[in-house]
Amino acid sequence: MKWMNCLISSDVTILDTVRRLDEVSGRTLLVVDPRRKLLGTVTDGDVRRGLLSGHRLEDSVAQVMNPTPKTANNEDSRENILTMMHTLKVRQIPLVDSEGIVVGVETIEELERGPSTRDNWVVLMAGGLGTRLHPLTQSTPKPLLRVGNKPVLEIILESYIKHGFHRFYLAVNYKRKMVMEHFGDGSRWGCEIRYIEEDQRMGTAGALGLIPEPPASPLMVMNGDLLTSVNFESLLEYHQENGADATIGVREYEFEVPFGVVNMDDHQVRGIDEKPVNKFFVNAGIYVLEPSVLALLPQGTYHDMTTLLTDLIAAERKVVAFPIREYWLDIGQPDDFVKANADFVNGLE
Incomplete structure (x- = not known):
């Protein structure tokens, strides 16, 4: 069952x-x-009880819903959620983030069966120079920098595996041998790992043009310097449900102007907004691409993902956004690396 079909x-x-x-x-x-903030739940029993108490079919569902439903946090382990469901004697429970936003639904059947296996290839970009993280990356490639007790790329790999993915390409360039020696063929994690070896910087999209065999199903792509708790299985389902050619993960970003902003019409002042906060959706560095998209890539040349997505939009191909409300951090600066380690110890929330 597609959980988004259960939203009203x-x-x-x-x-x-x-x-x-x-x-x-x-x-x-x-x-x-x-x-998508959860307001309540409604079952067949709720409706029947509501009708018996005098509500009419023309009334809104808010009149009969349960406004205080039991929920599970999307950061909870499968084992904890399963235990909770057995304790509550429920067969389905909404997953919400720290703000109460619905990010999925777990059923007892799916939890007891375990994650489904996904044959989609996942491409993790692990070839960057990590210049902004010097001196940390002078002797260690950025994907192997340790967050907590393991390299950040290993955390990403294990997160995908947790959601049923088992086939990976690692796009490598800078200090590639260190990355390849650490991950090998993936057997240590029970998965398959192949490598896209860049002799020159190809950009996120350009590296995809080096995949030797066109994938048969949607391709997952992610930057190798991100720390996130996003549900990759939900992302793939969202892509497929929307019939998209490309899906881009987006993150809401707030920027506070540190001054009073003066609104003017010519020279006439119309108002002053004191330190307004502007909100934008920014590229989160996580994508899903249909196999047909790869045919648009030029061979052997640098091509970034922004250019590819812009080309798709210009060609009137369907590009959709997947809002990421779960934990997400781009480890691009030394301060980000410090924060990543602190967040990892405290739990990614």
């Missing part, structure tokens, strides 16, 4: 809710606001 807004009528319950075979529906 609070202004949906009880009649439409009944229809939606039929569509999802009677499973629990999640009532959310426009930001």
